[in-house]
Amino acid sequence: MAKQEKMSKTRKITIILASILAVLMIGVCLWWVLVYYLAPEKMVSNTWNLSTLTTSSGETRDIVEVDYYSNKNKNGLEKLDVKWNYFHDESRDSIYSQGLQYIAKSSGDKIRFNYQLDADKDRVPDKEKADYTWFDGKQYYNNWGMYRLNEDFASRYNYQSYDDYVNVSNSTNPLGFDSRLKIQIGDEIYAMKFKGNNSPTTEFLYQETGPYVFALFHGWTEYNLYYAYYDFDYFSAKIYDALQAGQYGKDGQFLFEFGDMFDYYKYDSENKVYSNTELKGDAAGKVIEEVKTYFSIKINVHADGAQKASEDSIFHMLHGNYNYNLNPDRVEDGYFVGRSIINCSLYDFELVKVHENNVALKLKEGFVNYYKKYKDTIVLDVVIDIDELEKLGYTYFGLATDNGLKDFDIYKIITQQTIDGQLVKSEVTL
Numbered sequence: 001m002a003k004q005e006k007m008s009k010t011r012k013i014t015i016i017l018a019s020i021l022a023v024l025m026i027g028v029c030l031w032w033v034l035v036y037y038l039a040p041e042k043m044v045s046n047t048w049n050l051s052t053l054t055t056s057s058g059e060t061r062d063i064v065e066v067d068y069y070s071n072k073n074k075n076g077l078e079k080l081d082v083k084w085n086y087f088h089d090e091s092r093d094s095i096y097s098q099g100l101q102y103i104a105k106s107s108g109d110k111i112r113f114n115y116q117l118d119a120d121k122d123r124v125p126d127k128e129k130a131d132y133t134w135f136d137g138k139q140y141y142n143n144w145g146m147y148r149l150n151e152d153f154a155s156r157y158n159y160q161s162y163d164d165y166v167n168v169s170n171s172t173n174p175l176g177f178d179s180r181l182k183i184q185i186g187d188e189i190y191a192m193k194f195k196g197n198n199s200p201t202t203e204f205l206y207q208e209t210g211p212y213v214f215a216l217f218h219g220w221t222e223y224n225l226y227y228a229y230y231d232f233d234y235f236s237a238k239i240y241d242a243l244q245a246g247q248y249g250k251d252g253q254f255l256f257e258f259g260d261m262f263d264y265y266k267y268d269s270e271n272k273v274y275s276n277t278e279l280k281g282d283a284a285g286k287v288i289e290e291v292k293t294y295f296s297i298k299i300n301v302h303a304d305g306a307q308k309a310s311e312d313s314i315f316h317m318l319h320g321n322y323n324y325n326l327n328p329d330r331v332e333d334g335y336f337v338g339r340s341i342i343n344c345s346l347y348d349f350e351l352v353k354v355h356e357n358n359v360a361l362k363l364k365e366g367f368v369n370y371y372k373k374y375k376d377t378i379v380l381d382v383v384i385d386i387d388e389l390e391k392l393g394y395t396y397f398g399l400a401t402d403n404g405l406k407d408f409d410i411y412k413i414i415t416q417q418t419i420d421g422q423l424v425k426s427e428v429t430l
Contacts, residue, residue, distance in 0.1 A: 054092075
């Protein structure tokens with residue numbers, strides 16, 4: 001009898017466990033069916049990760065990369081690199097890259113972006129000088145401003161490269177309002193371009209938070225709204241603001257929705273042309289939603305300041321100079337240990353008339369004033385192209401007595417000129 005009761009209990013437990021397992025299996029099956037048939041489309045259709053580009057040969061590159069040296073440790077220069085990668089052409093065979101670098105002029109300076117109002121717009125509402133919109137019995141005057149780097153404290157450079165900055169130069173096609181970046185969504189090629197004016201709509205007129213930068217109330221029913229101009233500097237300024245609260249680390253991913261900052265133009269592969277007008281309505285909404293949902297940025301953030309171009313910049317350039325170096329402990333060779341070599345050309349000199357078309361050269365006052373504060377950390381490498389001078393209609397006489405070069409340490413002063421088809425270089429001594 002006891003044995004039968006024991007077997008009965010075991011059987012009950014087995015039945016209970018089997019029932020629980022069956023319920024779980026049914027639940028899993030039902031969940032799979034619901035997901036497969038009823039889940040949102042994005043879960044069962046192809047989605048496109050716009051954080052990367054892939055060439056026809058399989059090379060993958062992040063569309064946007066950010067490298068930020070905050071100089072929190074006060075041992076270099078604050079520096080923000082923003083690199084844009086996009087297809088060189090519609091074949092997707094190669095990637096062309098352009099980069100913007102914002103870098104402090106000295107270790108004590110900070111990068112600052114200012115909101116600058118359009119010169120044609122007034123802060124005081126004026127129907128003759130400001131666009132305005134009536135909505136819900138109120139009058140809103142719309143003004144636009146641009147985010148621009150404060151160049152009293154920092155400098156801005158635009159670099160380009162076809163081989164991910166193994167070879168780099170100043171851009172011959174600088175990033176600007178008309179720049180169109182070629183990307184791919186699915187099997188389609190699109191060109192995306194910053195919108196410029198962020199035009200207001202009644203959807204967000206006078207809210208406590210909105211896409212305008214700030215609002216001024218002028219009494220009665222009048223409001224002045226100030227909007228941002230969407231361009232590359234606006235994007236960089238917003239990235240910079242976000243980084244101020246960020247953590248330091250390498251190879252991070254930073255989600256940043258900015259799909260609605262762009263207009264999109266679809267490529268017609270049959271006729272080999274882009275649409276003349278930006279995508280509108282549902283077509284534009286679909287592209288913008290993809291960007292908003294899937295865009296992420298590769299980001300590196302450092303507590304140090306930038307010191308050496310070859311190591312502290314994704315462009316391998318600081319202040320437009322691949323030799324730039326502030327730290328003598330990191331110099332492997334060179335006569336001027338710990339110095340940065342500043343390349344100096346004909347266009348850094350004023351032309352001082354000596355006789356008729358004969359001119360002597362004198363460093364420009366702006367060049368001297370800017371670099372004099374760095375005189376202990378730089379040397380000048382001077383190349384005077386006499387051919388270029390003659391194209392301007394002048395003959396080289398020599399260096400002026402007060403040429404300004406004596407304020408600096410000099411690596412070399414070279415003149416170069418084509419004589420009988422050969423480029424002849426000569427070294428000049430002060």
